[in-house]
Structure formats: structure tokens, C-alpha cells
Amino acid sequence: MINTPILVVDDDPTFLRIIGNALKQQNIDTLLAESPEAARELYLSQPIEYAILDLNIDGQSGLQVLQDLLLHQAQCRALILTGYASITTAVEAMRLGAIDYLCKPASVQDILKKLQTLEPATKQEKETENRPVNPSEDDFQAMSVRRMEWEHIQKVLAENDGNISATAKALNMHRRTLQRKLQKRPVQQ
Missing domain, CATH: 1.10.10.60 (Homeodomain-like)
Structure with a gap:
């Protein structure tokens, strides 16, 4: 269970209201920001463990927000949301420190499910984190x-x-x- 407020940064006020209400129903507090500047004020003034960032925030790159956030809050676990998904941006987001990446329109249930996977790893998970993974051929889905x-x-x-x-x-x-x-x-x- 997530016990700290989640920073949500998106330039869509309707989305912010919906995700804020959905998280509140799960007894999760949120810090909402409609701009990179508002987000910066929030993460400079208090510790942030979790963040949900839109890839395009009012014409600015959410990846820049991610970089600055992680510069000041290195322990933060960030989820990137985007309406224009591509492998290139997903790889770039992960390279810059995002924990995961979701395509819009993502349901509140999808976001909550993904946030649950962002919870800090247990000791056993940390020990197995660096072990090589051999994905099953059955799990592979070729792109069109x-x-x-x-x-x-x-x-x-x-x-x-x-x-x-x-x-x-x-x-x-x-x-x-x-x-x-x-x-x-x-x-x-």
C-alpha cells in the first residue's frame, strides 16, 4: 500500500481531477500540478516517493520534468503517461530513470495496477532483481x-x-x- 502522496503532473485539469479522486478513493493522497513549474515547487518543498508524469505537459517535455525531479528526489519512482507512444520515447524515459511507461488512454485501474508494481521492492525482490531473466517464447508478441x-x-x-x-x-x-x-x-x- 502506498502511504505517501503521489505527485501527478498533467496539463489536462479533467485528468488531474479524475486521477486525484480515484486515488483518494483508494486512500492515497495526491499532489496535483498542471505545469512543470508547479510540479517543481511541490517536489522542491517536500519528499516525493511516487510520481505520474505526462510526456507532454503544456508543450514541454515530461522527460525534462522527470530529469529535474530525479535530480532533487533520487528515490522517486516515476510512471510516464503518453498519448503518443513509441519505443524510442519509452526507451528514453526508462534511460532517464522512469520505472514504467503507460499509453493513454490508460484507465484509472491500469494506473493503480502499475503504481502497485512501483512500490519499493522487498529484500527478496532486491536480491533477485539483478538476476538474468529468460522470457518465455510464448510471452513474445511480434509487432505488426x-x-x-x-x-x-x-x-x-x-x-x-x-x-x-x-x-x-x-x-x-x-x-x-x-x-x-x-x-x-x-x-x-
């Missing part, structure tokens, strides 16, 4: 060709710092074709 294309485009776009023209050239693709592909929502699996 469309999803792999989307992920590759996102990777090349990130390598070119978001420059559409440079990305199109690197992919040997017409710029307009790339723009059309980017306007579509990411495909699932």
Missing part, C-alpha cells in the same frame, strides 16, 4: 509491420532532432508522405 514502420520513423525522427526534411531524406521518402504518416495515430501492435 505498420507498427515497426512507425517505430522506425520515430527513431529516425529523434536522430534528426525532429527535422522532417532531414528525416524524409534519411528514410528515402518524400516529405509529404512522411508528414501524412506522422499525422496518423500510432498503430497498436
Whole structure:
């Protein structure tokens, strides 16, 4: 059970209200922030053990918020939420210190379930944490060709710092074709 307040940072006031109420029903206090600046004030003034961060907060990167949060609160366990999921951003979030990553729209139940997995590890879990894991072949789910294309485009776009023209050239693709592909929502699996 989570006994400390959870910092929730999202620029959508409706989402903040819903997640705040849902967590309150679970007897979990929340600290809500609609901007990176408001979040910073909160995590500089008190200890934060858990955080839920949107990837895009009012046009700013939630990954920057994550980095600053972890700089000041190294013990914090953060969950990243995003409406534009890609392997590239998921890997980057994990590299920067996020514990997990969820795609929007995520239900309150999904978020609560994920938060339960973010609870501090027991002594036994810590001992087995560094052991290699051999995933079963049955657990593997291959991505569709469309999803792999989307992920590759996102990777090349990130390598070119978001420059559409440079990305199109690197992919040997017409710029307009790339723009059309980017306007579509990411495909699932």
C-alpha cells in the first residue's frame, strides 16, 4: 500500500481531477500540478516517493520534468503517461530513470495496477532483481509491420532532432508522405 502522496503532473485539469479522486478513493493522497513549474515547487518543498508524469505537459517535455525531479528526489519512482507512444520515447524515459511507461488512454485501474508494481521492492525482490531473466517464447508478441514502420520513423525522427526534411531524406521518402504518416495515430501492435 502506498502511504505517501503521489505527485501527478498533467496539463489536462479533467485528468488531474479524475486521477486525484480515484486515488483518494483508494486512500492515497495526491499532489496535483498542471505545469512543470508547479510540479517543481511541490517536489522542491517536500519528499516525493511516487510520481505520474505526462510526456507532454503544456508543450514541454515530461522527460525534462522527470530529469529535474530525479535530480532533487533520487528515490522517486516515476510512471510516464503518453498519448503518443513509441519505443524510442519509452526507451528514453526508462534511460532517464522512469520505472514504467503507460499509453493513454490508460484507465484509472491500469494506473493503480502499475503504481502497485512501483512500490519499493522487498529484500527478496532486491536480491533477485539483478538476476538474468529468460522470457518465455510464448510471452513474445511480434509487432505488426505498420507498427515497426512507425517505430522506425520515430527513431529516425529523434536522430534528426525532429527535422522532417532531414528525416524524409534519411528514410528515402518524400516529405509529404512522411508528414501524412506522422499525422496518423500510432498503430497498436
